[in-house]
Amino acid sequence: MRITAREIARKLGVAPSTVTRALQDNPRISPATREKIRRVAMEHGYNLGGEAPQPEGLSGNIGLVIVNPQGGLASDEFFSEVVNGVSAYLRERRRHLLVEAVDNPAGLPALLAEKKVAGLIIGGIPIEDAYIEGLVATGAPMVFIGKYLKDHRRLHAVIPDNVAGGELVGEHLVECGYEEFVFLGGDLRINTFQDRLEGFRAALQQRGYTLPKSNVITAQIGQEGGYLALKNCLARISGRIGVFASTDWMAAGAIRAFKEAGLSLPGQVGLVGYSDLPLAAALYPSLTTVRVDRQLLGFMAARILLDITRRAIARPVQVHIQPELIVRESTSCPPADEKVGGSRG
Numbered sequence: 001m002r003i004t005a006r007e008i009a010r011k012l013g014v015a016p017s018t019v020t021r022a023l024q025d026n027p028r029i030s031p032a033t034r035e036k037i038r039r040v041a042m043e044h045g046y047n048l049g050g051e052a053p054q055p056e057g058l059s060g061n062i063g064l065v066i067v068n069p070q071g072g073l074a075s076d077e078f079f080s081e082v083v084n085g086v087s088a089y090l091r092e093r094r095r096h097l098l099v100e101a102v103d104n105p106a107g108l109p110a111l112l113a114e115k116k117v118a119g120l121i122i123g124g125i126p127i128e129d130a131y132i133e134g135l136v137a138t139g140a141p142m143v144f145i146g147k148y149l150k151d152h153r154r155l156h157a158v159i160p161d162n163v164a165g166g167e168l169v170g171e172h173l174v175e176c177g178y179e180e181f182v183f184l185g186g187d188l189r190i191n192t193f194q195d196r197l198e199g200f201r202a203a204l205q206q207r208g209y210t211l212p213k214s215n216v217i218t219a220q221i222g223q224e225g226g227y228l229a230l231k232n233c234l235a236r237i238s239g240r241i242g243v244f245a246s247t248d249w250m251a252a253g254a255i256r257a258f259k260e261a262g263l264s265l266p267g268q269v270g271l272v273g274y275s276d277l278p279l280a281a282a283l284y285p286s287l288t289t290v291r292v293d294r295q296l297l298g299f300m301a302a303r304i305l306l307d308i309t310r311r312a313i314a315r316p317v318q319v320h321i322q323p324e325l326i327v328r329e330s331t332s333c334p335p336a337d338e339k340v341g342g343s344r345g
Helices: 005-012 016-023 031-043 077-092 129-137 162-175 191-206 223-236 248-260 278-282 294-309
Strands: 062-067 097-102 119-124 142-145 157-160 180-185 216-218 241-245 269-275 288-291 318-321 324-326
Touching (some): 077 097, 077 294, 142 294, 162 269, 180 248, 216 223, 223 248
Parallel strands (some): 062 119, 142 157
16 A cells, blocks of 8 residues: 555654645755655655545545436436546556446435545536535535535536526527427426526527516426426416427427427427437427536546645636527527517517
């Protein structure tokens, strides 16, 4: 087993922080002290390849904790791609990835409680604020995928820009000439859905349209939630309807509701989902959606986390990943001379 920074410090009669700084070539440590520390480290097989010592009691493994995966860990199409991105980055650096799914979390994830990892990547919805605070309080290196807590800026995070994604949806549905608009989302206390709604509403308002509160509908974010939510509101909406289902799963349920109501899609109604999961292209009609580069989310989260473990990053870092609108069959833009103005506020 290789020597630790604490053991080097004990041998030389210096502080562990002095050892850490010396191994990072920190100019605050004198050249003579740096050379002495590095010589002892090499004599005892310490890896001087540029990575700082791991926290005491932790392995070099990296953990990925997925909270409330949709349909279970094996079938969650969003996080399966995140896992691929994390794995791609770690593989090149000869690190191992351990994955843990947590449903309705209460205590610390096992990977952290049992000190199996040097740091954690955490994602999923919903995650209660108290659980996030409990994770942060451990002091372990961690990076979040998504925006959590009201004061999310104190966390290291890789964040899909959901406000920008909502704006893309609003712009597209207006361009397609839809007259009324509906938002389907999860609990609006969750930043993911609040941000998508914010962007959608802003894009409509900038173009002179309103989104009535009665047309902002929250439900379970799976297919059944999307189906039931839309079915209950279709009877009171007329005209050409543009629907933003803020998950692809909800959009799949909305398609079922449209078909049962005898509404043409696209035509009378237009539908946009979110995430561009594999099911989006397989639906009939195929789903216009906002693509989130899930592999990039994982890749960047792993990169930031390793930088934290080697102490190259000290203050909180947030990286925003920009979305892309993927236009398919579920929206139809008529020629400019056929577009009809809608209800404007």
